[in-house]
């Protein structure tokens with residue numbers, strides 16, 4: 866995922882929501898991003914600052930990013946383990962028959978409007 870494209874997608878989504886509420890300005894947007902999603906939070910913040918400065922409805926809008934822990938499930942021994950430590954190989958039985966449970970999500974959470 867490219868950060869600037871992500872930023873424009875988030876801005877379009879929150880502006881559509883704010884317009885439904887007849888809000889004049891968006892002050893704050895919260896995002897939940899999984900540990901193994903392809904979005905890099907620091908780059909996202911840089912793109913965000915640049916993009917909201919050009920948008921009357923979102924000038925100085927704050928972006929709050931919450932990380933979500935990545936967990937993988939093993940199909941062989943049916944245990945869950947933290948993805949960022951062991952990646953695709955199960956630490957309990959050594960199997961690579963595993964799949965990602967959580968951690969690649971990208972969710973738009975609360976927004977604060979005026």
Ligand SMILES: [Zn+2]
Pocket residue numbers: 939940941942943944955956957958959960
């Ligand atoms: Zn296992």
